[in-house]
Amino acid sequence: MPTAATDALALGDDLRAFVDASPSPSHAVAELARRLTATGFTELAETDSWSPAPGAGHFVVRQGSIVAFRLGSGTPAETGLRLVGAHTDSPTFKVRPRSEVRQSGYRLVGVEPYGGGLWHTWLDRELTVAGRVVVRGGRTALVRLPGAPLRLPSLAIHLDRAVREGLTLDPQRHLVPVWSQDLDEEPGLLAALADAAGVAPGDVVGHDLVLADTQPSARAGADGTWVAAPRLDNLASCHAGLLALLAAPAGERTQVLVCNDHEEVGSGSMSGARGSFLEDVVTRLAAAADPGDPQAAQRAIARSVLVSSDMAHAVHPTRFDRHEPAHQPRLGGGPVLKLNANQAYATDATTGGWFTERCEEAGVPVQAFVTRADLPCGSTIGPLTATRLGIATVDVGAPMLAMHSCRELTSALDVPHMVGALTACFAD
Numbered sequence: 001m002p003t004a005a006t007d008a009l010a011l012g013d014d015l016r017a018f019v020d021a022s023p024s025p026s027h028a029v030a031e032l033a034r035r036l037t038a039t040g041f042t043e044l045a046e047t048d049s050w051s052p053a054p055g056a057g058h059f060v061v062r063q064g065s066i067v068a069f070r071l072g073s074g075t076p077a078e079t080g081l082r083l084v085g086a087h088t089d090s091p092t093f094k095v096r097p098r099s100e101v102r103q104s105g106y107r108l109v110g111v112e113p114y115g116g117g118l119w120h121t122w123l124d125r126e127l128t129v130a131g132r133v134v135v136r137g138g139r140t141a142l143v144r145l146p147g148a149p150l151r152l153p154s155l156a157i158h159l160d161r162a163v164r165e166g167l168t169l170d171p172q173r174h175l176v177p178v179w180s181q182d183l184d185e186e187p188g189l190l191a192a193l194a195d196a197a198g199v200a201p202g203d204v205v206g207h208d209l210v211l212a213d214t215q216p217s218a219r220a221g222a223d224g225t226w227v228a229a230p231r232l233d234n235l236a237s238c239h240a241g242l243l244a245l246l247a248a249p250a251g252e253r254t255q256v257l258v259c260n261d262h263e264e265v266g267s268g269s270m271s272g273a274r275g276s277f278l279e280d281v282v283t284r285l286a287a288a289a290d291p292g293d294p295q296a297a298q299r300a301i302a303r304s305v306l307v308s309s310d311m312a313h314a315v316h317p318t319r320f321d322r323h324e325p326a327h328q329p330r331l332g333g334g335p336v337l338k339l340n341a342n343q344a345y346a347t348d349a350t351t352g353g354w355f356t357e358r359c360e361e362a363g364v365p366v367q368a369f370v371t372r373a374d375l376p377c378g379s380t381i382g383p384l385t386a387t388r389l390g391i392a393t394v395d396v397g398a399p400m401l402a403m404h405s406c407r408e409l410t411s412a413l414d415v416p417h418m419v420g421a422l423t424a425c426f427a428d
Contacts, residue, residue, distance in 0.1 A: 012412025080303025115264030308382030
């Protein structure tokens with residue numbers, strides 16, 4: 001196998017490890033923080049006063065979101081920033097506050113859909129619960145229940161012949177995962193969470209928990225270059241952004257990676273792209289570098305570019321008619337420049353040209369995607385961040401299949417393409 005393909009497989013394996021370590025947004029942030037710390041980045045608290053030194057790497061966590069940065073040798077107001085944005089969340093199910101459900105001799109766990117998932121793909125899979133619990137005193141603990149305690153079993157065709165005409169799932173009645181048979185000696189979810197957190201059940205006072213597939217990510221395809229995994233949208237972009245930030249040489253410009261939570265539900269939260277997190281960090285960095293200039297943040301933003309990195313739709317092998325004929329990205333074909341006339345993506349002529357030039361410099365191929373004129377278009381954190389900050393933004397992403405499925409598919413060959421492109425953007 002050629003060296004380039006071997007390197008891509010190694011990066012694909014690292015992506016699989018990253019995804020498997022990140023069953024929830026909180027776990028994704030913890031894994032990002034772990035990798036940043038291992039390479040010399042240090043954590044800052046929002047409650048502290050910041051005095052970052054040029055060249056130093058730091059990161060800040062706000063719930064399920066993280067911002068990492070390397071301060072440039074120039075002040076942000078004079079040199080601007082280069083930013084890459086992604087998101088840590090994926091379509092899933094969230095555990096309800098009162099999750100105990102008992103019916104028909106079973107114990108079930110009450111959940112509600114989060115985001116726009118392909119919910120039928122969650123049926124008949126071995127599932128677990130992951131996220132964070134809050135215990136008395138305000139301490140937060142990450143938990144991931146061992147094994148596969150949950151399942152959403154399909155109804156046999158013998159009991160629903162109409163399924164041949166199409167499956168309809170009522171999320172309130174049909175998408176309630178089974179925990180166990182209703183036996184007195186079986187511990188419930190709360191007891192299992194408390195045990196995982198090392199506390200008494202009565203000490204768990206809050207939680208933010210999601211369902212996660214327990215099947216490990218895998219190599220796939222005839223040549224093994226495909227990556228089959230959950231949550232590729234958008235952990236693959238978080239992974240590429242992290243590797244690019246670590247690979248980019250320090251320079252005059254400050255380099256920033258932001259990975260927001262809650263993109264799949266509109267980003268409207270204190271840690272989402274519509275919140276103040278990124279703006280707060282940029283403002284503080286500009287103020288720390290130019291304490292006497294009240295306009296430092298605005299000047300920095302005017303000189304900055306944000307690359308919004310979110311996964312893109314590869315052309316489907318049997319549903320190719322759902323793609324615009326002249327814009328059909330291929331797996332392994334490199335980053336996809338995403339455009340939309342109605343601003344569902346933030347790319348414009350200037351930012352799209354800037355990204356294309358950076359890819360040319362890095363020797364990375366570029367593809368393009370626009371949705372069909374007769375179909376609606378998805379969106380990203382790009383337009384939201386551009387609107388909030390007034391920052392020049394380009395929307396890009398690696399191509400994939402089965403977006404929003406419980407198990408998605410991308411190419412390991414695109415991992416070095418994305419890392420190379422984002423590294424060039426950081427280094428510009």
